[in-house]
Amino acid sequence: xxxxxxxxxxxxxxxxxxxxxxxxxxxxxxxxxxxxxxxxxxxxxxxxxxxxxxxxxxxxxxxxxxxxxxxxxxxxxxxxxxxxxxxxxxxxxxxxxxxxxxxxxxxxxxxxxxxxxxxxxxxxxxxxxxxxxxxxxxxxxxxxxxxxxxxxxxxxxxxxxxxxxxxxxxxxxxxxxxxxxxxxxxxxxxxxxxxxxxxxxxxxxxxxxxxxxxxxxxxxxxxxxxxxxxxxxxxxxxxxxxxxxxxxxxxxxxxxxxxxxxxxxxxxxxxxxxxxxxxxxxxxxxxxxxxxxxxxxxxxxxxxxxxxxxxxxxxxxxxxxxxxxxxxxxxxxxxxxxxxxxxxx
Amino acid sequence: xxxxxxxxxxxxxxxxxxxxxxxxxxxxxxxxxxxxxxxxxxxxxxxxxxxxxxxxxxxxxxxxxxxxxxxxxxxxxxxxxxxxxxxxxxxxxxxxxxxxxxxxxxxxxxxxxxxxxxxxxxxxxxxxxxxxxxxxxxxxxxxxxxxxxxxxxxxxxxxxxxxxxxxxxxxxxxxxxxxxxxxxxxxxxxxxxxxxxxxxxxxxxxxxxxxxxxxxxxxxxxxxxxxxxxxxxxxxxxxxxxxxxxxxxxxxxxxxxxxxxxxxxxxxxxxxxxxxxxxxxxxxxxxxxxxxxxxxxxxxxxxxxxxxxxxxxxxxxxxxxxxxxxxxxxxxxxxxxxxxxxxxx
Numbered sequence: 001x002x003x004x005x006x007x008x009x010x011x012x013x014x015x016x017x018x019x020x021x022x023x024x025x026x027x028x029x030x031x032x033x034x035x036x037x038x039x040x041x042x043x044x045x046x047x048x049x050x051x052x053x054x055x056x057x058x059x060x061x062x063x064x065x066x067x068x069x070x071x072x073x074x075x076x077x078x079x080x081x082x083x084x085x086x087x088x089x090x091x092x093x094x095x096x097x098x099x100x101x102x103x104x105x106x107x108x109x110x111x112x113x114x115x116x117x118x119x120x121x122x123x124x125x126x127x128x129x130x131x132x133x134x135x136x137x138x139x140x141x142x143x144x145x146x147x148x149x150x151x152x153x154x155x156x157x158x159x160x161x162x163x164x165x166x167x168x169x170x171x172x173x174x175x176x177x178x179x180x181x182x183x184x185x186x187x188x189x190x191x192x193x194x195x196x197x198x199x200x201x202x203x204x205x206x207x208x209x210x211x212x213x214x215x216x217x218x219x220x221x222x223x224x225x226x227x228x229x230x231x232x233x234x235x236x237x238x239x240x241x242x243x244x245x246x247x248x249x250x251x252x253x254x255x256x257x258x259x260x261x262x263x264x265x266x267x268x269x270x271x272x273x274x275x276x277x278x279x280x281x282x283x284x285x286x287x288x289x290x291x292x293x294x295x296x297x298x299x300x301x302x303x304x305x306x307x308x309x310x311x312x313x314x315x316x317x318x319x320x321x322x323x324x325x326x327x328x329x330x331x332x333x334x335x336x337x338x339x340x341x342x343x344x345x
Numbered sequence: 346x347x348x349x350x351x352x353x354x355x356x357x358x359x360x361x362x363x364x365x366x367x368x369x370x371x372x373x374x375x376x377x378x379x380x381x382x383x384x385x386x387x388x389x390x391x392x393x394x395x396x397x398x399x400x401x402x403x404x405x406x407x408x409x410x411x412x413x414x415x416x417x418x419x420x421x422x423x424x425x426x427x428x429x430x431x432x433x434x435x436x437x438x439x440x441x442x443x444x445x446x447x448x449x450x451x452x453x454x455x456x457x458x459x460x461x462x463x464x465x466x467x468x469x470x471x472x473x474x475x476x477x478x479x480x481x482x483x484x485x486x487x488x489x490x491x492x493x494x495x496x497x498x499x500x501x502x503x504x505x506x507x508x509x510x511x512x513x514x515x516x517x518x519x520x521x522x523x524x525x526x527x528x529x530x531x532x533x534x535x536x537x538x539x540x541x542x543x544x545x546x547x548x549x550x551x552x553x554x555x556x557x558x559x560x561x562x563x564x565x566x567x568x569x570x571x572x573x574x575x576x577x578x579x580x581x582x583x584x585x586x587x588x589x590x591x592x593x594x595x596x597x598x599x600x601x602x603x604x605x606x607x608x609x610x611x612x613x614x615x616x617x618x619x620x621x622x623x624x625x626x627x628x629x630x631x632x633x634x635x636x637x638x639x640x641x642x643x644x645x646x647x648x649x650x651x652x653x654x655x656x657x658x659x660x661x662x663x664x665x666x667x668x669x670x671x672x673x674x675x676x677x678x679x680x681x682x683x684x685x686x687x688x689x690x
Contacts, residue, residue: 020412020688022576022622023681027585046589047512049407049438051504056401062394063446063499065484067365093394101408103497105450137497139410141688147490152448152482152497154408159396167392231367240372244391277367336368343365343486 015110020140030138033116037123040132042099050134052099057161062089063154069343071118071148073192075185075204076279078151079122084208084279085230085345086153087129091210092226092282094165094217095157099134100126102153106138107146118149129208131155157210162221169224170245172315175291177284179212179298180205180306181257182234186276186341187265196268198261207280212301216284219297225285228278230345232336235274237283238321239335248316251323251333255310275336277344285313360455365485375483378461382468385477387444395479397444402506407434408499414688416463416493418537420530420549421624423496424467429553429624430575430690431498432474436555437571437627439510439562440502444479445471447498451483452491463494474553476500502555507566514569515590517660520636522629524557524643525550525651526602527579531621531686532610541613543606552625557646561629564642570630573623575690577681580619582628583666584680593661596668596678600655620681622689630658 018025035043042050066082076084083100090097102122106115126133159165184205191202209228216223225245229237234256238249258266258273266273280303286294291309298304311323321333363370380388387395411427421429428445435442447467451460471478504510529550536547554573561568570590574582579601583594603611603618611618625648631639636654643649656668666678 017687018682020576021681022578022581025682026576045511047438048409048434049405049440049500049502051438052404052406059397059404059501060394061397061444061446061479061499061501063448063480063497064393064482065448065450065497067450067484067486089393093392093396095394099406101406101499103408103410103448103499105410105412105495105497134406135408137409139412139495139688139690141412141492141495144489145492147486150450150484150486150495152408152410152450154406154446154448154499155394156404156406156501157394166390231365231371233367236367336366337363337370342362343484345484 014112015106015108015115015140017108017140020138026138033119034136037119038133042132042134058159060090060093060095060157060159061154062086063152064089065150065152066345067150067343068345069147070192073204074188074201076206077118077121078149079118080125081206081279081345082151082153083122083125083129084206086155087131087208087210088228090155090157091213092228093159094163094213094226095159097131097155097157097210099132100153100155102133102136102151104138105146105150106140107148108140108143110148115149160217163217165223165226167225167241167244170241170247170285170313172247172313173288174224174285174313175288175309176249176311176313177291177295178256178308178310179282179304181259182278182281183258183262183266183273183276185279186344187262189344190269190341191265198265200261202261202265205278205280207303209280209282209303212303215297215301216294220286220290220294222290223284223286227283229281229283230277230279233275233277235333236335242319242321246319248314248319249311249321250314251311253323253325255308257306257308274333279345359457360451360453360460360485362453362485365483371483378464379481382464383478387477387479403504405435405438405440405502405504406499407431408497409434410495410497411690412495412688413690415537418549419533419546421551422463422466423494424463425470426551426624426690427496427498428467428470428474429551431500432476432553432555433573435500435502436558437573438504439508439558439571440504442476442500442502442555444477445498445500447478447481447496449483450491450495451485452493453485453488455493460494505562508562510568510571512570512586512589515586515592515630515658517592517658518633519569519630519658520633520654521594521656521658522636522640523601523653523655524627524649526604527623527626528603528607528611528618528621530624531689532607534689535614535686536610543610545606547606547610550623550625552648554625554627554648557648560642560646561639565631565635565639567635568629568631572628574626574628575622575624578620578622580678581680587664587666591664593659593664594656594666595659596656598668598670600653602651602653619678624690
């Protein structure tokens with residue numbers, strides 16, 4: 001992100017319907033804003049379809065729409081989130097990301113200075129991750145038919161030979177590892193939305209996990225399952241896994257990291273951290289014999305410093321996720337019908 | 346499209362915020378609607394990231410947001426359009442499409458029966474094109490923060506060896522070919538929007554052009570440039586090409602096919618067909634020596650029946666697109682600042 005903001009915002013002020021029209025105004029917006037900040041050899045080809053280097057291997061592709069509200073929040077914004085969210089989906093297949101694409105849907109009247117801030121943040125996140133935005137698209141809808149900016153990103157990656165990460169490999173007896181504390185993202189968004197103030201600002205954990213995953217795979221190529229507990233939180237992710245794989249889960253509540261201020265905020269807001277979205281955490285299932293080695297590799301990575309073994313996969317026909325509570329009881333970790341917090345990503 | 350509509354619409358009526366929440370309601374929507382109709386071996390893996398077969402070769406990737414209004418129009422709907430639009434971008438790189446991804450942004454309150462109609466139309470278009478929808482995503486925004494349905498599709502493809510289609514290969518002297526009549530899509534949308542009635546219904550040309558492109562490449566692997574004249578119409582596409590390649594264009598108005606009812610509607614509506622969007626047409630630049638052979642291959646394909654040689658690339662430092670009019674004059678085909686018709690795709 002070495003490029004200064006353009007004078008586009010000062011010149012024209014807000015997004016106009018002509019910016020989506022396929023004519024000169026759109027070409028200028030793309031050149032002065034998107035290409036200016038996201039510039040890389042692939043994007044700079046300037047084609048509707050980006051041509052990548054020849055590649056071989058098993059490809060993965062993943063797509064994610066981002067409609068988060070508010071657009072700017074502690075720890076990120078819709079631009080960085082749209083990079084992290086999709087890179088993480090690619091990484092959860094064990095893949096090395098190749099590139100991203102970005103489709104913007106802009107609302108007429110949205111300040112161009114805010115759009116530029118978002119694009120610069122997207123550029124910084126992509127550059128930090130080492131993954132180029134290969135191509136993009138811009139559409140504009142009338143005022144009142146959108147909500148500022150929506151960004152749909154798609155990620156492409158290549159799975160290293162020998163890696164077979166799949167929900168079908170979840171088996172009773174495996175260890176369940178979590179890369180760090182839960183609930184940070186959802187609580188950061190809700191605090192911002194509700195103008196809540198805490199002693200220390202709660203910051204989203206939004207981050208790209210592919211380098212953590214690369215370290216984990218290098219140490220233990222046999223990892224069975226990886227998932228990022230986003231919408232619906234850890235509870236939804238584990239229930240989805242249990243249902244899909246036909247297994248149960250047994251968790252140890254005292255082992256699940258929750259930051260003190262996040263726990264306090266959840267209590268205040270009536271939320272269960274297990275159901276709150278994360279954007280920089282992963283869950284991993286692996287053989288017990290590999291668990292300690294994997295844990296130490298995770299803890300050696302900046303994004304896995306608080307990693308923990310939080311439970312094990314069980315042989316349960318009812319596919320329940322159970323949790324031994326801190327006071328020694330056993331409760332079922334259920335799966336909500338919806339999400340406590342809409343538009344969290 | 347062998348699957349009957351589900352009872353989802355009858356059961357629950359409209360899109361609800363919980364459908365975007367990452368919980369049970371979303372899982373059911375995905376299973377009963379998206380997976381039901383779009384089912385294929387890749388999508389059915391049920392992962393956030395779809396794993397594709399090993400592939401080698403030069404990849405292309407393209408993304409397109411679709412915000413068309415109205416959602417249903419003569420000749421298609423946002424579902425089929427979102428397949429055709431992105432497949433065409435991939436095809437314009439000369440690539441054979443591998444798969445698509447689809448990101449839905451739904452507005453709370455949108456009828457589920459309409460959503461299902463759109464997904465079924467998307468499934469039919471993908472199946473007819475022979476290209477699977479590999480993975481998808483669904484987000485829901487509050488009523489008044491969206492407009493029914495937006496769909497962002499991304500397409501992946503592989504470029505055959507020896508094919509080098511790029512704007513940088515546009516050179517003075519080349520022939521300019523057009524695959525058929527212009528203006529059909531834009532006029533169909535506007536007629537529907539304005540409730541205009543003509544003697545015969547004007548139908549969008551929305552179609553997937555990759556099999557036409559495959560035939561063309563097989564006959565003339567040396568094709569220099571391919572483009573689909575969508576937003577901004579033929580005029581914007583040729584001006585963009587001229588500017589990017591540093592060449593001029595000379596067109597012959599009498600050679601450019603425009604259907605009679607489309608021409609009449611354009612006159613009534615004050616539109617120039619050169620500026621009106623198409624969704625099933627392509628422009629091709631090739632060496633003069635190949636032009637006649639390419640033309641006959643195009644005409645032998647159902648989507649190129651009305652193909653024509655419409656002009657030639659010129660050596661013009663001013664990069665102008667000029668047109669010899671039917672009455673023998675010469676006029677500059679300019680490039681509009683925006684688009685005459687917003688939300689045309």
